[in-house]
Structure formats: structure tokens, C-alpha cells
Amino acid sequence: MFLAMDAMGGDRAPQEPCRGAIMACEADPNLNVILVGDARRIEEHLRDAASSVRARIGVVHADQVVTMDDAPSVSIRKKRNSSLRVAMEMVRSGEASAVVSAGNTGAIVAGGILVLGRIPGIDRPGLGVPIATLSSRVSLLIDVGATVRCKPINLAQFALMGSIYMRSLVGVSEPSVALLSNGEEEIKGDETVIQAREILKASSLNFVGYVEGKDVPLGTSDVVVCDGYTGNVLLKFGEGLGEGVMNLMREEISRSFLPKVGLLFMMPMLKKLHYRFDYERHGGTPLLGVRGTVIKAHGRSKARAISNALMVARDFVAKRGVQTIEDELAKGGI
């Protein structure tokens, strides 16, 4: 399997994408990664790779870079030789099975739509993040930033794709699907959410109605649907809180002796908690609704997170994720 990696995307490019590619190829002897970007700079970071690994890493030169400040669709249209666009084109032509990027989210979404095209029956793609919850369940939060403001039909289509993802790719039977709202009662929600609720009620999905913000960490449903603005704010809020609490604990601990002793005893439990919520471990988010496997990695990704995102891409391809969604939609959209 050949995966195209946008080597220039993300806060730590090209170093971490290159190191991540090496790590992934070390872990899986059947994997091939094509690094797309500034060939000279990429080669520098590949110097230390073992020859058995280096043999499975290709380099394709692209002399433009989509930056974090670039306007999404303009940059995809104009920067035809950007690492992101070239990597996307490799998926379209079949040279690669998937593309992974830690770059500009909007440009990744625009690239997915413009270069790969949408799956029939889907108007706007959604980024679906599997999130660890405090129950044993992993919930899929969709959308976390692909479609910033949504029409009711967009939300309903996210629900459908999320449901297919959880059933066919994660193995949850009859996944429960909920709409995120500002309260559980039917009088809550704005016009968009209310209309999406009516569409979902009439659908064949296992729709359980509204959930509130507090239900997201508690994991009360398999799929949680919201627009990309809200999902993005929520996801990053959780991240900031997690990091912040860890910092605060470190601070407190450095200040006095008692908690230090306590921490020693609690370490195994804290490690377990951290493991559960560690985004680096999950690594990548599939862009659902486009005709090709596109995995968005976190902008701050280090090598381990990039490597995990490549594994997410590999598994998504192996499980025929795109084809599954396309087949299910052909049977009946929403």
C-alpha cells in the first residue's frame, strides 16, 4: 500500500512528517509512504533511516506550500504545485491509496472536494473524530471543522456518514445518533438544528434526539452531530482543558511535598486516564464524504501522531472506508 504524506503541512513540517513516515514504515513492513514537498529538505530528514525502511519511502518534489493563512479554495486552485495538491492528485490518479496532511484544514477540505470530488448524495464533507469518553464507548464527533456553518441537510448527511462509519468500520451495531443542542427539550435548538432533527426523525437511522454539551464527555451516544464551528470549538476546548489541568497539577506538585508523594501512588491511574484522552494516540481524522481517503492530522503533530495518522489511513483503506460509504449511500441517501 502506498500512502501520500504532505510533508510540508503542520507546525513542525517537514521534520515531523518525515520522522513520522519513518516510524510508520518501521512499524509496518508492508507500508510505503510517499513524502511530497521540498525534496532537498525532506532528504535531510531521511538520512538516518535504516535502508530497509528508506527503500519504502518515496520522495516527490513540490515547490509550493499551502500556509495556515492561505484562503482554502483559492490556495488549492492557484497553488497547483503545492505539496497538498500534488499529494491529493496522487490519490486521484491511483498512485497513492490515501493522503495524510497536518496542514491547513480548510485547504484539505477544499482539496478533497475539488480534486477528489464528493460522494454522490453528499453535499458537504465532514471531519469525524473518534473521541474517548468517560464511559467505555468511543463516540464519533462530526463535524469538527470541515463545514463551518451548516444547512439542516448537511447535519443530516453527517449523521448518516457517522452512522455508516461506526457500523461498518468500527463494528457498532445500530449506532445511536444524536444531534448536539443547547438543551434536551424539543423547544431547544436554532432553526438549523430543529430542521435537521425533523429530517433525522423521518430517516431509518437510530436517531436518539438531542444531546447537550455535558453528554459528549459522558459518551451517551455513538455519533454526535454538530456543525464544524461548534465541533472545532468543543474539541479544542477539551484539549486545552486537559493540557491546562496537567500543567496546573505539575505546578502544585512542584510547590509542596505532600502531593508529590501522592502522585507517586496515583501514577498508574493518571497514566491510564492520560492514555484514554491522548490525541497523539488517535492521530488522524478521516474526511468523510469525498471520493478518496483523506486523513487530517493535528497541526501540532509530532512524529508519533503522524505515524498514527498514517496507520488510520492504512486501516481506512484496508477496510474500504470510502467504498463502504459510497455503497451505503447508493442504497439510499438522506
Place this chain on the structure above:
Amino acid sequence: MFLAMDAMGGDRAPQEPCRGAIMACEADPNLNVILVGDARRIEEHLRDAASSVRARIGVVHADQVVTMDDAPSVSIRKKRNSSLRVAMEMVRSGEASAVVSAGNTGAIVAGGILVLGRIPGIDRPGLGVPIATLSSRVSLLIDVGATVRCKPINLAQFALMGSIYMRSLVGVSEPSVALLSNGEEEIKGDETVIQAREILKASSLNFVGYVEGKDVPLGTSDVVVCDGYTGNVLLKFGEGLGEGVMNLMREEISRSFLPKVGLLFMMPMLKKLHYRFDYERHGGTPLLGVRGTVIKAHGRSKARAISNALMVARDFVAKRGVQTIEDELAKGGI
């Protein structure tokens, strides 16, 4: 000072509002609370109050109740003898200085607008919650549910009221004001957020641009502005996460001995953390933008939270909160 308390609002009414009123009057010998609602049921809960406290608690009968499922403005218009409406009318007539309710948020907002009226220069009111952050700063998050979907001007007016609140009532000089968005870059945000940003840039506020979800718990600005849908989801997400993590810790601790020992040592620190994020301690949220002091308490409020909400009302009145906002707006709106 006389405060009107909606005795029938909230998940635990009328018991907890009554107990909360007693608690507040015990704590402050200058406070008078008027409990509005089903007089017979209210009296039952006042039986055990000391006579010095009981003497400062009035009871006004109202035979209707606005439920959580009632449509906000319809219920305020139709249920003219509901505890909420009667309590609001007491503020309008001057019989009470403020109203506190743990009931239906939408109805409280509708009541504020219809019974008390808006402050000139404000189109829609906003619920502003002071939130503890991981820095030493307390940030004001506005709106958390008064105006579910906003126009750009609504967001700009929240920013203005939030700024006045933090400067004049909390004592922060030149409070920094940020707009919540799905990224820090200017290309982020939907049309509403982008237009609000342009209005704020041109204003005299200390506007610092966009913040992301992760900045909210980190406390990077004094005021964080968003629409009521997003603010509500965010606030409840934080609440759910806090409670969930506490439960998970309890579970882990009951399972093995080591963390139990650790917890013993860490208790002082955990208590400090919990104190910082305990919503019961803050109690109430002022509805900013209406011509009267309206404090929304959490629907799940127990006596202590109700008592604290009454204290928030008392302080808001003492600091002439409504008049301050009105005066500042008269000098120049947005």
C-alpha cells in the same frame, strides 16, 4: 434589599429555592427574600426557619408554573400568573430589586425582554458567566444561552456589555475582549463571526481578535464572546467533563489500594482544584442587557447554589449593575 425568588423554577423546586432563601437570609442579616409560587408548598419548606430569618422571607402566591418544556415567549405572555412572571413584575414595579430563577432559560430571557424591556442600544440580551480558568484570571463567557443564534451586531453588543461588566463590576482595567472562532487566523470563522470582528476592530474596545476553544480554559482574555448555542454547549461540556472525571477517579480508587493512599496525600490539592471549578460556588448568571437585575441559576441548583445566586443578585444591585451598563451605553453604543 428585597429580592424576588422564583420558588417554582428548577429541577428541585420548590424545596431548594426555599432552603436557599433561608440560607441566604441566615448569611446576610440585611437581606429580604420574597418567594413567589405555590404558597402552601412554600410554607411547608419554611417551617424550620428560625423566626429572625422567617421574618425576612415573604411569600407571594402564584398559581401557574412555567415548565422546562414551555415555549419561552408564549409561556411568559400566556401564563400571566406564573411564579416567574409575577416575580418579574415585582422588579418592574419596584417591589423587588432583582429576580432570581433556576427555571426555563428561554422563558427567563423572554420575561426579561417583555416585562422589564431592553436597555437602549441593546438588541438582544446575553447571559454572561464568569468562568474559572487555569490561569489566575476569571473570564466572562457571553452568551451561554440567551440568544441561540446571533447576528454580528448581537455578538458586538455582547462584547460591549461584557467589557463594561468586567471593568465596572469586577474591576479589570481595559478588559481584553476576544471572539470565539474555529481558529486564530483571520480566514477562520463564518460570516457572522467575521462581520462581528470587523465591527469590534472599529470599536473602542480592547479587542484582541479570535481565540480558539483551547484558550477558554486557559483564560487568555477577560471576555470571550460567542452565540448562545455555542456558549451553552461549551459550558455544559466543561461541566460534564469535570463531573465525569471525578466519577472515574472514584471508580479507579475503589478498585485498588495504591491510588487510595495517593489520594490521601493529594486531597488538599484536589480540593483546591475542585473549589476553583465548582459552579455551585458561583451560583448565578446575570442576564445582561435588560432594564432590571435578572439572575439565572443553574437548573440543578441545590440550596447552596440558590443562596449564592441570591448573593450574586444582591451584589449586582449594590454595584448598580444595570444602571452602569445603561450609563455606559448612553455615552456611546456599538
